[in-house]
Structures are given as C-alpha cells and as structure tokens.
Amino acid sequence: MSKSNRREIESLIYLLEDPDPEVQTGVKQRFQELGEHAVPLLDQFRAESVKDSEKETINNIIYNITAGTVIEEFAEIIESGVHDRKQLEGALFTLCKFGNPTLRVREYKKKLDNLTAQIGSDIAYTPSINEKMQILLQYIFRDLRFRGDSSDYHNTDNAYLDRVIDRRKGLPIMLSCVVMFIARRLDLPFYGVNMPIHFMLMYQTHNQEVLIDPFDGGTIVTYNQCCYFLKKNGIEPKPEHLEKADESEILVRCIRNLIHSYAKIKDERRVDDLRKLLNMAELEG
Structure with a gap:
C-alpha cells in the first residue's frame, strides 16, 4: 500500500467520528471503493481502538468490504x-x-x-x-x-x-x-x-x-x-x-x-x- 493510500485511510478512519450522516455515508462509500486493500489497516485500527462503538463501526466497514469474498469462499466449501x-x-x-x-x-x-x-x-x-x-x-x-x-x-x-x-x-x-x-x-x-x-x-x-x-x-x-x-x-x-x-x-x-x-x-x-x-x-x- 502506498503512503498516500495509507494517509487517506487514516483520514477516513478519523472522519468516522464525524456526527454528520452525509460525511459518514461518504466515508463508507470511499472504503467500498478502496476495497480489500484497506482491510489490513482497518484491522490494525480496530485492534488499537479503545471504544467499543468505534470497533463495531470499523468491523462493519470491513464486513461490507469482505462479505462477497467470504460468500464465495463458503460456496466453494459447500461445493466440495x-x-x-x-x-x-x-x-x-x-x-x-x-x-x-x-x-x-x-x-x-x-x-x-x-x-x-x-x-x-x-x-x-x-x-x-x-x-x-x-x-x-x-x-x-x-x-x-x-x-x-x-x-x-x-x-x-x-x-x-x-x-x-x-x-x-x-x-x-x-x-x-x-x-x-x-x-x-x-x-x-x-x-x-x-x-x-x-x-x-x-x-x-x-x-x-x-x-x-x-x-x-x-x-x-x-x-x-x-x-x-x-x-x-x-x-x-x-x-x-x-x-x-x-x-x-x-x-x-x-x-x-x-x-x-x-x-x-x-x-x-x-x-x-x-x-x-x-x-x-x-x-x-
């Protein structure tokens, strides 16, 4: 991951605290665009977070990014x-x-x-x-x-x-x-x-x-x-x-x-x- 991407993700995580619903929506949409490249850093921030609400928010963002991949992985297991x-x-x-x-x-x-x-x-x-x-x-x-x-x-x-x-x-x-x-x-x-x-x-x-x-x-x-x-x-x-x-x-x-x-x-x-x-x-x- 490039330094610019890392800085952007750090900024987006900081904006998760913003009370404005439009900002929240924009942040979540941007994370979807960044996709699974953002997951390792999100995971790191979740581990370091002390607030349960922040952990849950980050967890949901990670879920939204990864759910499709997990469903595909599960489908392969079922097929086997x-x-x-x-x-x-x-x-x-x-x-x-x-x-x-x-x-x-x-x-x-x-x-x-x-x-x-x-x-x-x-x-x-x-x-x-x-x-x-x-x-x-x-x-x-x-x-x-x-x-x-x-x-x-x-x-x-x-x-x-x-x-x-x-x-x-x-x-x-x-x-x-x-x-x-x-x-x-x-x-x-x-x-x-x-x-x-x-x-x-x-x-x-x-x-x-x-x-x-x-x-x-x-x-x-x-x-x-x-x-x-x-x-x-x-x-x-x-x-x-x-x-x-x-x-x-x-x-x-x-x-x-x-x-x-x-x-x-x-x-x-x-x-x-x-x-x-x-x-x-x-x-x-």
Missing part, C-alpha cells in the same frame, strides 16, 4: 462437500468470518491442536473406551470450563466457533462442535445429535450410543429423558430426533442459529447474507 468432522470444522471457521472478517483461521485450528495436546497422553494411555469418553468430557467441561451461556443465550458470540473457543461458553451445538473437533484429533467417536430445540452429543462405539448434554456440563442422559424433554416442549419424539446427525445438517443448524441471533438485533445485512449461505447448504445437504 461437508461430510465429516474435519470438513465441518473448516466450514464453521469460514462462517466465523461473518462475525470477524479478518479471522486468522490457522490460529484457531492451532488453539484446538494445543487443547488436544494437553489431554492426548491421558487418552492414549487409557485402554477403556468409556474411560476415554469420561476423561475428555471432564477435561472440556470441568478443567477448561466450557459451559452454556444461559444468561445471554441469543448473543451472536455464542454461535461463532472462534468466540466460543475464546470465551469458553456458547450454544449447545457450538459446545458440541468443540468436543467433536478435539475428539476428531484424538480419534474418539463423538458426534452430533440434531435433536429439536436442544442439540446433543453422542459417543458412539461398536456396541453402544451414549447421549450427552453439552449445555449441562457434559452430563450423560438417557433416551427417555430426551423424549420427556421433547414432549414437555410440545414435540412428539421421533427416532430421527435422537440419531447421529450428518455434518451437513449440523452446518445448516449453525447458520439458522446465526440468522435468528442477527434478526433479534435487526442486522438485516448479515441476515440476508446468511440466508444466501443457508440456501447453498440446504441445496447441497
């Missing part, structure tokens, strides 16, 4: 297929760019690698398949303190994998994904269960299927308890409600959660863009 936990992990990290457009995916995959490394030897030296399950659940929900966010359930942070990893709290489906992605690195058979209202985990071995509630600290539950929960919430239980979910189904549900959260805060731009992703995912699924 989302059929296993590794592919699902890649898709969900791309989805995170709707909340953090400059997300460094490699850093977050490294975070999952590091979390896995801390427990790897304990898992490897335990011969019992059931004990392996218990060790991993205790590690994630007791030692690392991943938990459900019941106080601010619909916060978008609870629906983004990167934010859940950083904050150690989130929706049931995202907590399940953290377990699944660490389990994948350890060759442990944890999978998702696309139960209505409340996503669940399954530990599936050659002779048993154990249901686990990720929102309740990794508590093991019975099929009868799940059926009771569904009936209490006006849903007639069906066998498919408690079966292992396809990764494509999990991805669709993650996108729906984000649409719901952004609709609550009336962020129509992201809702519209996420609906495009939903249509892609549902067509391929």
Whole structure:
C-alpha cells in the first residue's frame, strides 16, 4: 500500500467520528471503493481502538468490504462437500468470518491442536473406551470450563466457533462442535445429535450410543429423558430426533442459529447474507 493510500485511510478512519450522516455515508462509500486493500489497516485500527462503538463501526466497514469474498469462499466449501468432522470444522471457521472478517483461521485450528495436546497422553494411555469418553468430557467441561451461556443465550458470540473457543461458553451445538473437533484429533467417536430445540452429543462405539448434554456440563442422559424433554416442549419424539446427525445438517443448524441471533438485533445485512449461505447448504445437504 502506498503512503498516500495509507494517509487517506487514516483520514477516513478519523472522519468516522464525524456526527454528520452525509460525511459518514461518504466515508463508507470511499472504503467500498478502496476495497480489500484497506482491510489490513482497518484491522490494525480496530485492534488499537479503545471504544467499543468505534470497533463495531470499523468491523462493519470491513464486513461490507469482505462479505462477497467470504460468500464465495463458503460456496466453494459447500461445493466440495461437508461430510465429516474435519470438513465441518473448516466450514464453521469460514462462517466465523461473518462475525470477524479478518479471522486468522490457522490460529484457531492451532488453539484446538494445543487443547488436544494437553489431554492426548491421558487418552492414549487409557485402554477403556468409556474411560476415554469420561476423561475428555471432564477435561472440556470441568478443567477448561466450557459451559452454556444461559444468561445471554441469543448473543451472536455464542454461535461463532472462534468466540466460543475464546470465551469458553456458547450454544449447545457450538459446545458440541468443540468436543467433536478435539475428539476428531484424538480419534474418539463423538458426534452430533440434531435433536429439536436442544442439540446433543453422542459417543458412539461398536456396541453402544451414549447421549450427552453439552449445555449441562457434559452430563450423560438417557433416551427417555430426551423424549420427556421433547414432549414437555410440545414435540412428539421421533427416532430421527435422537440419531447421529450428518455434518451437513449440523452446518445448516449453525447458520439458522446465526440468522435468528442477527434478526433479534435487526442486522438485516448479515441476515440476508446468511440466508444466501443457508440456501447453498440446504441445496447441497
């Protein structure tokens, strides 16, 4: 980037504080014209900003510049297929760019690698398949303190994998994904269960299927308890409600959660863009 471009971007960022709506509109339009060349410096200013309102404004400008590229990236992932936990992990990290457009995916995959490394030897030296399950659940929900966010359930942070990893709290489906992605690195058979209202985990071995509630600290539950929960919430239980979910189904549900959260805060731009992703995912699924 040339020095003149850098100076212009610095000036434009300074003008973001101007209360005149016409100035604001002009600044945002100019950023669109500058395109992705402006993103690294915008990202730097966002990181250095002390005001939450300024961070949010810069984040939205970056989003408006990068959204088209992210949608294209997501389309390529869908075209390649989302059929296993590794592919699902890649898709969900791309989805995170709707909340953090400059997300460094490699850093977050490294975070999952590091979390896995801390427990790897304990898992490897335990011969019992059931004990392996218990060790991993205790590690994630007791030692690392991943938990459900019941106080601010619909916060978008609870629906983004990167934010859940950083904050150690989130929706049931995202907590399940953290377990699944660490389990994948350890060759442990944890999978998702696309139960209505409340996503669940399954530990599936050659002779048993154990249901686990990720929102309740990794508590093991019975099929009868799940059926009771569904009936209490006006849903007639069906066998498919408690079966292992396809990764494509999990991805669709993650996108729906984000649409719901952004609709609550009336962020129509992201809702519209996420609906495009939903249509892609549902067509391929």
